[in-house]
Amino acid sequence: MDRDVTVALEPAAEASPRPLALTPGEDLLGFVGAYLGRALLLVVTCTSVLVVFLILVFVVLRSVPFLGGYDLTKFLASQDWRPTADDPSFGALTLIVGSIYVSVAALVFAVPVGILAAVFLSEIVSWKVRNVVKPVVEILAAIPSVAYGFFAILVLAPWLQEHFGFTTGTNALNAALILAVMALPTIISVGEDSISALGRELREASYSLGATRLETVVKVVIPAAHSGLIAAVVLGMMRAIGETMVVWMASGNATQIPHPWWDLSQSIRTMTATIAGEMGEAPDIGGVSHRSALFAVGVILLLMTVVLNVISEYFLSRAKKAAGKT
Amino acid sequence: MNLRTRGALDRVFTVLAGLSVVLLTLVLIGVLGPMVYRGSGAVLFGGTVEFRKMQRDLFKRGGSEALDAEIAQTEEARREVYSLIDTFRKGIDIEAISDAARRINRDFGEELRFKGVATERYTELRQRSRDIRDQLEAAFASQDINEIRTDLESVLQSADDPAFKGTGAEGYFKLAKDFLNAAEQVDLSKHHEYKASLQEVEGILFGSTERPGLLGPRPGGPLPPLAMLHYGATRWDQARQLLHQFKYRQFWVEAEPNAPLVRREEPRAALFAGTSLEPLFGYIQANAEKMLHPRFTVYWQYFLDDNVDSHYFGGVGPEIIGTLLITVLGMAFVVPLGVIAAAYLVECTADNWVMRIIRMSINTLAGVPSIVFGLFGLAFFILFLFPRLGFEPKPCILGASMTLAVLTLPVMIRASEEAIRMVPQSFKEGSLALGASKFRTFVTVTFPAALPGILTGMILSLSRIAGETAPILFTGAVWIGPMAKSVFEPTRTLSRGSYGIAVEDRLAMMVPHNQYGMVVTLILLILVLNAMAIVLRSRVFKKLKGQ
Numbered sequence: 001m002d003r004d005v006t007v008a009l010e011p012a013a014e015a016s017p018r019p020l021a022l023t024p025g026e027d028l029l030g031f032v033g034a035y036l037g038r039a040l041l042l043v044v045t046c047t048s049v050l051v052v053f054l055i056l057v058f059v060v061l062r063s064v065p066f067l068g069g070y071d072l073t074k075f076l077a078s079q080d081w082r083p084t085a086d087d088p089s090f091g092a093l094t095l096i097v098g099s100i101y102v103s104v105a106a107l108v109f110a111v112p113v114g115i116l117a118a119v120f121l122s123e124i125v126s127w128k129v130r131n132v133v134k135p136v137v138e139i140l141a142a143i144p145s146v147a148y149g150f151f152a153i154l155v156l157a158p159w160l161q162e163h164f165g166f167t168t169g170t171n172a173l174n175a176a177l178i179l180a181v182m183a184l185p186t187i188i189s190v191g192e193d194s195i196s197a198l199g200r201e202l203r204e205a206s207y208s209l210g211a212t213r214l215e216t217v218v219k220v221v222i223p224a225a226h227s228g229l230i231a232a233v234v235l236g237m238m239r240a241i242g243e244t245m246v247v248w249m250a251s252g253n254a255t256q257i258p259h260p261w262w263d264l265s266q267s268i269r270t271m272t273a274t275i276a277g278e279m280g281e282a283p284d285i286g287g288v289s290h291r292s293a294l295f296a297v298g299v300i301l302l303l304m305t306v307v308l309n310v311i312s313e314y315f316l317s318r319a320k321k322a323a324g325k326t
Numbered sequence: 327m328n329l330r331t332r333g334a335l336d337r338v339f340t341v342l343a344g345l346s347v348v349l350l351t352l353v354l355i356g357v358l359g360p361m362v363y364r365g366s367g368a369v370l371f372g373g374t375v376e377f378r379k380m381q382r383d384l385f386k387r388g389g390s391e392a393l394d395a396e397i398a399q400t401e402e403a404r405r406e407v408y409s410l411i412d413t414f415r416k417g418i419d420i421e422a423i424s425d426a427a428r429r430i431n432r433d434f435g436e437e438l439r440f441k442g443v444a445t446e447r448y449t450e451l452r453q454r455s456r457d458i459r460d461q462l463e464a465a466f467a468s469q470d471i472n473e474i475r476t477d478l479e480s481v482l483q484s485a486d487d488p489a490f491k492g493t494g495a496e497g498y499f500k501l502a503k504d505f506l507n508a509a510e511q512v513d514l515s516k517h518h519e520y521k522a523s524l525q526e527v528e529g530i531l532f533g534s535t536e537r538p539g540l541l542g543p544r545p546g547g548p549l550p551p552l553a554m555l556h557y558g559a560t561r562w563d564q565a566r567q568l569l570h571q572f573k574y575r576q577f578w579v580e581a582e583p584n585a586p587l588v589r590r591e592e593p594r595a596a597l598f599a600g601t602s603l604e605p606l607f608g609y610i611q612a613n614a615e616k617m618l619h620p621r622f623t624v625y626w627q628y629f630l631d632d633n634v635d636s637h638y639f640g641g642v643g644p645e646i647i648g649t650l651l652i653t654v655l656g657m658a659f660v661v662p663l664g665v666i667a668a669a670y671l672v673e674c675t676a677d678n679w680v681m682r683i684i685r686m687s688i689n690t691l692a693g694v695p696s697i698v699f700g701l702f703g704l705a706f707f708i709l710f711l712f713p714r715l716g717f718e719p720k721p722c723i724l725g726a727s728m729t730l731a732v733l734t735l736p737v738m739i740r741a742s743e744e745a746i747r748m749v750p751q752s753f754k755e756g757s758l759a760l761g762a763s764k765f766r767t768f769v770t771v772t773f774p775a776a777l778p779g780i781l782t783g784m785i786l787s788l789s790r791i792a793g794e795t796a797p798i799l800f801t802g803a804v805w806i807g808p809m810a811k812s813v814f815e816p817t818r819t820l821s822r823g824s825y826g827i828a829v830e831d832r833l834a835m836m837v838p839h840n841q842y843g844m845v846v847t848l849i850l851l852i853l854v855l856n857a858m859a860i861v862l863r864s865r866v867f868k869k870l871k872g873q
Binding site for chain 1: 332333335336339340342343344345346347349350351353354357358360361662663666667669670671674680683684686687688689690691693694695696697698699700701702704705706709710732735736739763764765789792793794795796799800821824825828829838841842845848849852853856860
């Protein structure tokens with residue numbers, strides 16, 4: 001027996017010159033190597049943390065001379081943005097209102113369409129149709145923002161001017177329409193994910209009680225998926241508020257708050273467009289300068305998106321929990 | 327609510343939801359359609375002989391005997407235009423013909439002195455020459471055809487005088503005859519109008535200081551400084567527009583008080599009715615093709631050529647190269663970082679505070695507005711990091727690609743993470759069961775299996791980098807400038823160019839096909855990348871599902 005086993009093992013031993021058991025040294029090396037490697041990978045992974053940290057630090061650092069030397073209430077509450085005048089004045093209220101105004105207007109267009117489309121894709125059509133429609137959404141998301149801006153200024157603006165009798169085609173309506181198109185893919189994909197994440201039982205229970213599809217969607221599916229849908233809207237808002245090229249090209253860049261407030265045909269100006277348009281001409285000098293003021297506007301923008309991000313994270317995690325339960 | 331209302335409402339809802347998707351599709355078509363249609367005009371169009379001349383002169387392409395023959399043919403057809411205009415001008419351009427009369431008088435005097443004519447004879451002839459000149463000038467200035475006839479007839483009486491035969495003074499009689507011919511045909515009271523209209527006509531045909539004309543500058547004349555003005559209509563669509571402008575005079579009228587002005591058109595030929603210029607209008611409409619030789623052209627070199635006179639001629643070659651440079655360099659930064667981070671996030675799934683911070687950072691990074699990345703790139707890479715590394719702190723390709731790498735990091739991480747997660751657990755378990763370490767399992771089993779998925783993520787990041795504009799506005803993209811020689815110089819890119827050509831460029835407004843061509847090139851580049859990603863992803867999906 002003993003002899004037989006040896007015979008049986010010997011060819012295998014010849015085929016693999018390496019002994020199967022590790023020496024203590026190799027074992028230790030593997031152990032240390034694995035930990036060192038892991039630590040190294042962790043460091044690389046932390047790049048994103050580092051980058052977020054650096055973004056905060058550097059954008060804030062550049063705006064410190066302004067925030068320290070200028071009246072903060074005037075910065076946030078004055079409508080007077082005249083950065084290049086002899087007696088410059090940096091009232092950013094118009095810009096902040098402009099950003100929010102155009103984003104909210106975009107959402108008014110995008111949310112109904114986006115949620116309907118999300119419901120359509122997840123509740124109504126078959127998998128095959130869904131696979132045809134999905135690329136449309138993906139292509140809409142892939143078109144670069146400068147191309148949308150190009151479309152806004154050279155195609156949409158003249159069209160609006162001609163057919164609606166606006167004094168200018170580059171106005172809040174134009175920017176809001178394009179931003180709505182850009183926010184739609186985000187709203188649809190996040191919304192659809194959160195609706196499809198719900199279990200079948202909810203719907204089946206509703207249908208078995210005799211509810212129509214409309215009733216199931218409105219009274220069961222949407223309430224159950226509301227966290228995810230809110231997250232979708234918030235993410236769409238983030239996309240709209242952070243968008244630069246489109247609003248720069250389409251909004252007309254007039255430093256004013258629309259009056260009356262519902263008049264979308266007026267030109268407005270946003271924070272992003274102001275930074276993009278004026279940074280190139282703002283000289284790099286210390287103290288309260290045009291450049292540091294623009295960085296301060298960047299800080300406001302950053303704060304707004306971070307807040308929106310926290311809100312969307314909160315609702316997304318709630319949606320995840322809700323989906324886990326059902 | 328009764329059953330029927332509920333059913334009806336349900337159906338309305340279904341239709342409404344379906345309409346939302348139809349709307350999406352229509353939006354996509356509405357956005358891409360007009361741009362792609364007009365942009366394709368940059369590559370596919372009817373190229374005229376002027377286009378081929380321009381290609382030969384500016385891009386050293388296609389110069390040959392065939393082209394020379396073609397140019398000769400078109401010049402032949404154009405000669406009639408030149409002669410019609412010259413004839414008409416003789417009756418209209420009073421200053422020019424008065425100048426000519428004065429010059430003849432001066433030259434004639436010198437001729438007489440040169441010949442050594444006797445003093446008395448000289449004085450007499452000079453006096454007669456001066457009289458003729460005065461009579462001519464009086465006739466030119468007059469607006470009464472009878473007065474002109476008498477004046478010119480008395481001038482022409484001297485035509486047979488042997489004293490003037492074979493001398494420069496014969497020019498007088500030619501002038502007189504031409505003017506008499508022209509004056510018989512035109513309404514002399516309108517001659518200022520004629521002159522202004524003639525100038526307009528010549529502007530449309532031969533170009534002005536601002537825009538090129540239909541046929542280009544007349545051969546032999548002085549060439550304007552800008553290269554774009556050296557050629558006529560290079561494209562048949564342009565030529566047709568100019569032909570329309572030539573045929574109809576446009577003007578703006580106030581239709582009613584305080585209303586916006588309305589554009590009206592009237593045939594230009596009516597203005598010249600009965601004059602020697604009238605045949606020109608028919609001639610040009612009938613012979614436009616002979617004068618320009620339009621031919622269907624595929625200008626694929628659009629994607630290679632540099633532009634001339636701020637995008638009036640040429641293509642988007644340097645922009646494409648700049649975009650590719652920034653993209654490739656950006657990918658070199660982001661791919662290793664993204665893949666390693668994704669691998670770590672998947673394989674080391676401890677749910678502790680470190681991981682939570684990392685995930686939060688990635689999500690935050692994904693939400694930061696692109697313009698803030700631009701601010702960060704300027705403040706950190708260019709103004710902070712570059713001087714410390716010994717580089718010049720100015721916008722450059724390196725700064726732009728680093729900024730874009732940071733921007734696209736979340737995209738890369740998320741896509742790779744998804745790809746790695748999709749590798750079936752059994753693959754890893756098989757490898758681990760054979761005694762391979764976790765690291766070895768990842769490198770030899772998980773990573774190769776996830777590679778196509780990671781590739782998809784790479785392509786998506788690539789398309790994101792190629793299309794972003796805001797972050798590179800102040801970190802490395804410029805609108806005009808030479809080709810970059812190293813990564814420490816700024817470059818032109820398709821995205822920055824699309825903004826510039828739509829907003830900042832006055833000359834490009836005249837050539838919409840080039841405006842749209844730029845943006846369509848960008849869109850096509852990105853759509854092709856995305857299509858590749860979509861196809862690759864569905865294939866990977868099928869393969870991993872199948873196993």
